[in-house]
Amino acid sequence: MSDDLSEAARREAERKADEAESRQPEAAPPVDFATFALSLGSTALMHLGAAPPELFEGGQAPPVSLPLAKQTIDLIAMLEEKTRGNLDGEEERLLSQLLFDLRMRYVTLAK
Numbered sequence: 001m002s003d004d005l006s007e008a009a010r011r012e013a014e015r016k017a018d019e020a021e022s023r024q025p026e027a028a029p030p031v032d033f034a035t036f037a038l039s040l041g042s043t044a045l046m047h048l049g050a051a052p053p054e055l056f057e058g059g060q061a062p063p064v065s066l067p068l069a070k071q072t073i074d075l076i077a078m079l080e081e082k083t084r085g086n087l088d089g090e091e092e093r094l095l096s097q098l099l100f101d102l103r104m105r106y107v108t109l110a111k
Helices: 002-021 033-045 067-081 089-110
Strands: none
Touching: 033 067, 033 089, 067 089
16 A cells, blocks of 8 residues: 555656646756766866855855865766776766866865
C-alpha cells in the first residue's frame, strides 16, 4: 500500500515539475558533457571567490572556501580520470584546461 502512495506522490511531483517548467520563459540549455564540466568549474570558481558579486543576493559573493574548492577540483579530476579514453578531443581539452586554470587559482590563494 505504501508503494501506491509513493507512486502517486511521484506522479504528482512530476506533474508539478512539468507545470513549473511550462511556466518558465525560456528553457534551460540541453545538458551535455561540456555544460556539466563547466557547471562544476563554475562551482569551483565560486568557492575560490572568483564569481562576480552581482550574481549573488545583496551583491556580495559568499566567502572563499578552499576546502570546498579543492573538493570540486578533485571531483573534476576524478571525472577526467574515469572518462579517459571515452571523450572526444574537444572534451579532453576542456577538462584539461579547466583543471589547469582551477589548480593555478587554488595554489595562488592557498599560499
